Amino acid sequence: MQSIPILKMGSFLLVSIQVDMDDRTAMSLQDDLTSAIVKHRAKGVLIDISSLDVVDSFIGRMLANTAAMARILDADTVVVGMQPSVAITLVELGLSLKGVRSALNVERGMELLQSIARQNLAEADEADAGHEK
């Protein structure tokens, strides 16, 4: 089992999956990410899968579960760098990866997380303004 490093970038977390994960590695990553979100009060998680040449239903489930748990912890998840052949296969497999946003690369993924954060902030401000009235 390998331990996959999680980097902190501002209020976001970045994970780059470089290896073909076995089940234990995948589950351990899921646990490590949720702990890290809490520990660093992260607003977003960026998962870079550009090195993965296979994503089966187990890994897909792991990604979807991670996004769902992050949501409960008030953080958004963006998966970046999915390879075309993986995307084609996932569509054929029927996996929708619901609740997981995607972006082409880390840069775009960051932009997406930042714009979501800005939007959330704006909505929160509006709600506050409403309450004060």
Place this chain on the structure above:
Amino acid sequence: MPVTKSDSISVRSAGEVVGVRHLVRRWAVELGLSLVEQTKIVTAASELARNMIDYGGGGTMTAEALDDGIRKGLRLIFEDHGPGIPDLQAALRDGFTTGGGMGLGLGGAKRLSNEFDVKSAPGEGTRVTIVRWKGAS
């Protein structure tokens, strides 16, 4: 259909699924399958190997390289001596699962392969065969 190469490996625990993927990838590359074809059969193998471990108590995967001079293909046979699948029709329908997963194993593997065959009955174990041909869609 002439089998030019054949090999069997035991698939008993979750940790061995990665090994299955690597073996299938190596054989697919050797047969000259395109990247998308490789990914499809590796993913299908991963699904079926996992099924075998989760529901069949583990089993064996046999890989066969097929070549009749005109077509080249890769055949994978997943065989276990587990409890068997009680309702085959339901199992082939997407979303069906007795566990807590996404239930895409059999149906998904079928969609990812050019040929698919499953033989199973309660108490008789399960045998799933898939084939991917080079150059087919």
Place this chain on the structure above:
Amino acid sequence: MAESQWAVLAGVVREHSDEVAREWVRLQQNDLTLRNNLLRAGELEQQCREFLAALVNALQNGGGADVLRSETWAPVRELLSGISRSRARQGFTPTETAMFVFSLKKPVFDLLRREVNGEQLADISWAATTVLDALGLYTTETYQRGREEIIARQQQELLELSTPVVQLWHGVLALPLIGTLDSARTQVVMESLLQAVVETGSQIAIIDITGVPVVDTLVAQHLLKTVAAARLMGADCIISGIRPQIAQTIVHLGVEINDVITKATLADAFAIALTRIGLHVTRKNNPQQQQRRSETAAE
């Protein structure tokens, strides 16, 4: 046939191979069906000599009549294969190509009649016929395979040519599809588009089907799979060029196309794409307008 008779055949041909080769080349050049302009005399002579040498070798090494399978005959088969394929590429017909071997019969028979005595003649001639007939048929087969390889390659090139991915702007790709979409073609199309998305880092891909005459369920499903795959990768697709008939077909077929943006024209789709990536098209000011503006500002 006895070992020694193959040896006799081999020996006779080897001893007189120069003569046989010359006669053989002459016959082919005289033959009205041989296109002299396609094959230079020097090339033909070289092919004939090489073939004779390989033939004699195979006969001497005990290849016997097992022309198609024996390892001993492999060099001859390889030679013929090469000649056959090149004739196919050059545009010769299968018959013309097979005549390369069959026209060798006459010189060989003439030679045998002169050099071999009565009793053995019939058997040795039969042996020669068996071998040459099999080799002649072999050229037809490899010719066939040569043509099939050419066709397959041309099909592949046609497929690639007819699926160009165009970059309309930084971050916006367009795939103008023209012609019939079948399963094989759609796979290629899907893969080229997605590959282009990664290579150019484009967020939007416009698939224009103006030039696709028929859209049935299968085509519609393939298109939707492409859109889904692009989305998983982080790009959005817009389908443009939807004609009224296609819209009708899609609705009648009950295909789920709700969460995909569709536009009637490529132009509309491009406009939407630009907005999506945060761009806005404005008109350039003309100098007169600018002069008036600064005068107004000064007042």
